[in-house]
Amino acid sequence: MLQYLVILLDDTSVAYCHACNPLTERNLMPLDTLKKAILFGMKENLMIQYVYPDYDLPEQYEAVLESIDNVKIWGESSAATQHAALENMDVIIYNSVPDAIATKNAVLRLPIKEFIAKQYDIAALLPHVKRLNICLTDIENFNDGQIKDYSKALGTLNAVLLNLFKSGKQPQLNILTDRLQLTEMHNCGAGVSNITVAPNGKFYLCPAFYYDERTGVSNRMNHSKPSSERNVGNLDSGLDIPNQQLLKLDHAPLCRNCDAYHCNRCIWLNQKLTWDNNTPSHQQCMLAHIERNASRDLQQLLTAAEVSAGEEIKQIDYLDPFDVKKEW
Amino acid sequence: MQKKLVGQVTSDEKNEIQRLFERRNGLNELAKILTAENAELYEKLVKDLGETGTKFQHWWDVMAQKYQWESAENGNWEINFDTCEIFLVMP
Numbered sequence: 001m002l003q004y005l006v007i008l009l010d011d012t013s014v015a016y017c018h019a020c021n022p023l024t025e026r027n028l029m030p031l032d033t034l035k036k037a038i039l040f041g042m043k044e045n046l047m048i049q050y051v052y053p054d055y056d057l058p059e060q061y062e063a064v065l066e067s068i069d070n071v072k073i074w075g076e077s078s079a080a081t082q083h084a085a086l087e088n089m090d091v092i093i094y095n096s097v098p099d100a101i102a103t104k105n106a107v108l109r110l111p112i113k114e115f116i117a118k119q120y121d122i123a124a125l126l127p128h129v130k131r132l133n134i135c136l137t138d139i140e141n142f143n144d145g146q147i148k149d150y151s152k153a154l155g156t157l158n159a160v161l162l163n164l165f166k167s168g169k170q171p172q173l174n175i176l177t178d179r180l181q182l183t184e185m186h187n188c189g190a191g192v193s194n195i196t197v198a199p200n201g202k203f204y205l206c207p208a209f210y211y212d213e214r215t216g217v218s219n220r221m222n223h224s225k226p227s228s229e230r231n232v233g234n235l236d237s238g239l240d241i242p243n244q245q246l247l248k249l250d251h252a253p254l255c256r257n258c259d260a261y262h263c264n265r266c267i268w269l270n271q272k273l274t275w276d277n278n279t280p281s282h283q284q285c286m287l288a289h290i291e292r293n294a295s296r297d298l299q300q301l302l303t304a305a306e307v308s309a310g311e312e313i314k315q316i317d318y319l320d321p322f323d324v325k326k327e328w
Numbered sequence: 329m330q331k332k333l334v335g336q337v338t339s340d341e342k343n344e345i346q347r348l349f350e351r352r353n354g355l356n357e358l359a360k361i362l363t364a365e366n367a368e369l370y371e372k373l374v375k376d377l378g379e380t381g382t383k384f385q386h387w388w389d390v391m392a393q394k395y396q397w398e399s400a401e402n403g404n405w406e407i408n409f410d411t412c413e414i415f416l417v418m419p
Contacts, residue, residue, distance in 0.1 A: 100347040100354075120372055123361075124354030156369075159361035 004194035005046040007037050008207055009061075010053035011199055011214070014075030016093045016107055017135055018266050019208030022215050026053065029199035031064060036235040037197045038068050047071065051207070054078050097121045104130035111138045112146060119153035123160040131172040139266075140273055142283040147290060147319075154294035162301045178262040179295035180302075180310040185255065187265035191232065191247045191277075195239065202231035203239050205247070208268035220275060252278040254285075258321045259314070262295070263288035282320055289319040334397045334405070335414040341391065342412040348384045349409075355380060 011027035029037070041048045048070040054077055057065075072090040076098070093107045097118040106129060108115075108122065115122070115136060125132060136142075142150075157176060164171055172178070178186070190196075190206040197203055204210040209230040212219070216228045233240035245251050247267060255265060255278070265280055273281035280288075295313060302309035318324045337345075355377050362369055388405065391397075395414070397405060403418040 100350040102343070102347075120358055120369055124351065124358050127353050127357050128350045156361070160357050163357060163360050 002044060002046055002193060002195055003189075004049055005037065005041040005044070006049045006051060006194060006196040006207065007034070007041075008051050008196060008198050008210065009034070009057065012053045012055075013051040013207070014054070014073065014078065014093050015109065015207070016051060016073050016091070017109075017206065017208070018137060018139060018264070019206075019211060019268055020137060021207070022211055026055070027199050028053075028057070029201075031060065033199070033201040033235065034061070034064055036201065038064070040197070040235055042068060049073060052078055097125075101125055101129055101132070105133075106131075107133040107135055109135045109137050112136050112142055112150065116146070116149045116153045119156045123157050126157070126160050126164060126171045126173065127169065129171050131174075133174045136287065139269060139283050139287060140281070142287055144286075147286070150287070151290055151294065154291065155297070158294060158298045158301065161298060162305065165302055165307050166305050174262065175291045176295050176298055179260070179292055179313065180299055182261035183311055185249050185258075185261050185263075185265070187249075187255075187263055188267055190267040191241050191244060195232075197235065198231075201236070202234045204231055205241075205267055212268075221271065221277075247277055254279060254321050254325065258285075260285075260288035260292040262291065282322070285320040285322065289316075289321075330418045331406075332398070332416045332418075333413055334416045335395045337391060337395070337407070337412050337414065339412060341387075342407065342409060345384070345387050345407060346409050348380055348387065352377070352380045352384060 007029070009029050011023040011025060012021065015021035038048065040046075048068050049072075050065060050070055051073045052075070054075055074090075074092050076092055076094045078092075090103075091105045091107060092101070092103045093109060094101070095109050097108060097110070097114070099121075110118070115134060122132075122134070154176060157173060161171070161173065161176060188206070194206075195203055196206050196210065198207075198210040202210075204213070213228050213230040218226060219228055219230055232242070241247070249256050252265075255263075263280070264284065266284065267277050269284060270280050271277050273283070292313065293316075296315070299309040299313055355373060358369065359373055359377070362373065391414075392399075392405070397414055398416055399405075400416060400418050403416050406415045406417050407413070408415070
């Protein structure tokens with residue numbers, strides 16, 4: 001069931017997830033389109049998430065934007081960040097590791113190598129955040145040679161988290177603490193729990209599909225008629241996701257048996273790397289399982305310190321469920 | 329302990345010291361996980377804590393000079409991050 005409507009206010013709206021935004025020319029969503037998008041969100045009872053560009057919007061947008069409850073997603077260099085009260089920003093996206101984070105909710109978008117290299121600086125941010133999301137921007141490049149370093153970086157973060165939890169603070173770090181709380185899959189949900197509307201008034205599974213369409217990346221899923229088109233309906237005729245069941249967990253034979261519940265299961269990366277929306281790549285599975293196992297380590301440390309840490313995470317001996325598929 | 333309001337800084341000035349305060353706290357948390365074999369973390373902490381401490385003190389020196397806050401022997405200044413107010417705290 002859809003729960004969230006992501007509204008890209010401009011072609012240059014900040015990238016907040018795995019895909020980088022290659023669009024550099026401003027193309028603001030027309031006010032009429034914005035109103036239609038908000039009306040769609042109201043009628044479908046969706047939580048609105050505005051994704052802001054790096055410049056101030058015209059004054060007449062303000063009243064329309066605030067006509068409905070919303071969450072705002074800003075880039076760190078966004079014009080608004082410079083003069084609005086930072087702590088009132090809902091989510092700020094950083095593309096590098098800052099010395100301090102001004103908001104309580106932030107996303108760090110980093111290549112894997114930078115995440116590993118900056119593990120101590122990231123750990124030093126934890127005492128002052130409510131929630132920090134790490135979003136790796138080059139999952140496709142992850143290789144077996146990085147397993148040890150990635151695990152070590154997670155261990156560094158675990159050590160700081162342990163001390164903070166023991167002192168009564170409970171910062172959330174998506175790749176380590178989410179798995180402690182989850183008892184079922186909680187993934188990307190593009191096209192299932194959330195949908196994106198772009199400045200052109202068309203729906204996309206997520207912003208990355210819009211970027212691909214705009215930059216002419218061929219849509220390999222269109223077997224009969226090659227094109228880069230990726231929209232799944234528009235604000236006038238409504239949402240039209242072909243074979244939507246093929247995005248869902250119950251149609252994902254590997255994922256529905258997996259317990260890396262926090263895994264991103266990024267639909268866009270799935271399509272890019274496996275040619276199937278519903279099947280994650282080896283790289284995605286490996287990363288998710290290294291994180292799952294690090295969450296298990298954290299859980300054991302917390303339990304030993306008599307801090308509540310959720311349902312027991314079992315020990316497993318694989319990093320990619322594909323390797324043990326016969327056991328299922 | 330006595331606490332007396334002696335001044336106020338601007339929002340930008342407050343943001344600067346709050347960033348340094350949070351950085352110093354974060355580095356102090358890192359110090360708690362330092363082990364003998366982790367030379368990489370040791371070197372980072374020594375360097376960063378030193379630099380942050382210097383910047384932190386520099387901020388107070390510059391602001392005290394600028395605003396000429398009241399001071400007292402054995403007293404110290406505190407800032408309220410919500411209101412940007414500066415207090416003189418005396419034992």
